[in-house]
Amino acid sequence: MSIELDLRLAGEGTRFRIFPQPRFLKKADGSGPLFPEPEVVVVNVEPSAMRPGPGDDRMFVVDAVGKLPYKDFFRPPWRGQARPPVRPGPDGHFDHLDPATRDFSAATMYATVRRVLDIWEDYFGRTIQWHFESDFDRLELIPLIEWDNAQSGYGFLEFGFGRTPKKTIDHSRPYCENFDVLAHELGHSIIFAEVGVPASPLDPAIDYGGMHESAGDLVAIVASLHFHSLVDYLLDSTRGNLLTINGLDRVGELSDSSEIRTVFNNQRMSEVGTEPHDRSLPLTGAIFDTMVEVFQQDLVAKKLISEELRERSTHLPGSAIDLKEIEAEFTAAYTGNEAAFKESLLVARDYLGRLLAITWSNLSPDFLTYHGILRALLRADRELTGGANAAIIRSCFAWREIAPVPTSLLVRNHTVASCGLDAAAYHPAAPADPAIDPQQIPAPRPERGNFISPRMI
Template identity: 80%
Template sequence: MSVALDRRLAETGTRFRIFPQPRFLTKADGSPLFPEPETVTVAPSPGAVERGPADDRMFVVDAIGKLPYNQFFRPPYSGAARDAVEPGPDGHFDHLDPASREFSAATMYATVRRVLDIWEDYFGRTIQWHFESDFARLELIPLIEWNNAQSGYGFLEFGFGRTPTGTIDHSRPFCENFDVLSHELGHSLIFAEVGIPASPADEGIDYGGMHESAGDLVAIVASLHFHSVVDMLLENTKGNLLTINGLDRVGELSDSRQIRIAFNALRMSDVNDEPHDRSMPLTGAIFDTMVEFFQQDLVNKKLITDDLRNRSTNLPGTAHDLDQIQTDFAAAYAGNEAAFKESLLLARDYLGRLLATTWSDISPDFLTYHGILRAILDADRTLTGGANAAIIRSCFAWREIAPVPASMLMRQHTLTSCGLDTAASAAAGPADGFSAMIPTPRSSYQNLRR
């Protein structure tokens, strides 16, 4: 969501309060990382968000005694449910007590609605649900007695985290975990915008990795819409984002455990075909692209030197004195905090538009990471005239995202194999020189298949 639109919605939308990260996360001194919820505004105006909360795109139902959906038990839910959460007299929902069940239910709606608003802005249009042929709205079920969570056809339903013994930990409701909710909604966005492979012969190996990567990237970009997250990130790193930081810890489950890390050193030769594992080089390459864009903007504005940018890159073989790099960033950041934040928000919005443009154009059929790379380069041409092509190529190259050696794209073609070797053709005795230059359709097909 652009900075300008975010400001406009703050004046016209409906207010909620949500925690940017799970409230159980703590700092080194044991104090809460985010002690208070942050006010966010969703696009529907006060009054358009009804009791539930609910609007024309989604609704919350706080089910009583519900079992998780499965292949035999699917939406819509028609069982017993608690009373719908009511808005305040002014039509907003920012009056709810964070210790209440109503707050948890409202948080689930606000998170999903907010993330949808963000990405619809980047796409520049309404994202139609992939289940629209059966359901008009997304069903949100916030607090079932289950130590898991899931997204499915027409629904999101969330339970709670697990204790060390595997039982339900009621102090950790997944419906309040912004990153996890954003990630799961990301899957729905990909189903809606990219679709699914059509051929039974398509194993969808890179498609599965792309799906998990997209979920993480949807969460990363959305989390950067919290001013508290951006401020804390910059204060902790001084703009040196190619270090382990809060942004790259996607979907926190505890202080020491996370689902995935966007900043990673994994290449394609380091991962297998399991979708979560395979997603990491792609996520890393795209995350690095955003950071390199951010740092290039700092260079352009003379906030850091080109030398510092080069020393802080995430490319292999470029190890430098990390302490000195951090010292240099701290010196550059001091007194320029607002300018650094402006550059980071610019990079955030660039990445959001780059991904939306890419996801709008790729086909799910026989999808490859190399095909995604080419789509990203094409998206950058659309957005910037190709200004960031070198950054994108370098970030993807060392991740080993390239055509596989057996790809037809890597085949070499000689004059002889193409039937264009005039000496060889003359020996065959064609009727005239022009026909000798044109291979027959059958010989062309045979040469292509070799």
């Protein structure tokens, strides 16, 4: 969501409170909760348009009683018994709810999904129509079923609870309060709506599957960067040095194997297989690296860090001494300039959101490849910036080894002969006119082996 829209919603939307990350996460020293209090967020629905549930014209919560998880022959809408819908306070808002209550959990699920949808509709610049619109007009949200799992499906999201070490249901960890998980699942719905699904049974959809999981992670991380408390923690922990190993370790503490951890990874294509979650890591890393590079580029432009420091932090020198020097220099640059660093990160966040929205809007799901996504990102950057960040995108994807596969027609050499053309046809014999000197007839041009010059990445 653009910074401008967020400011406007503060006076027009409906208020809720949600935790930026699960409330069970502890500080690094174990002294207490990492985020002890929920943060106020505002959704793009006026209080007068809110419905009990909570709900609106796009989605609604139903707190089902005695429900089993939906399966292939058991789908929405839920027609069984449900608890009374959550209602707003006297002022029309929901930020009065006690975090210790079931009503808070139900309202949090609605607020999270609605907030994430608002953010991405702003980046797309239009309404995202549900992929299930032929059957349902609203997304059904079921917050707390007695189940140690969660799932998204055709027209619904239903969440249970985490598991204890003994594999039983842990009622202290409701999935409906986990912002990352909810945002990730909504990310799948956005891709189904905007990209679609492969049409050919001959399409193995290997990169399509990886793209789907990557998109879910990226939808979650961009949305989570709209929490001021999380952004402040991220920058205070890393001093803006988001690409060093120290930064990876510190940010990894933020989540228990959720999306914030997966965007900070060093995986390359040669190190992953075909399983969608595994394969998503290089693509997610390349795109997130692009945002960080744009962030640091803005710091250089504002003379907050030097180009030389940016280069050293990007290429990750191998010695511990170098890393400590980089950390010390970022600390010196960040101290006293915290607001400016935050502004640069939020600008980079919004650039990435718009870049992805344009890219996803123009992808075909059929025989999708990561190289095709790279080219779509470059086209999107030309639309947004005139190609100002093309070099950054190329370098981030090159490091991740994302390139055309060796068998791709894009990198096949084409000679004149392989194209069925006769080189001699371009150099006919000298005419019989005695006025023409045969020595003046140009020699045949040397054959060019490549129409597309190959690059080793």
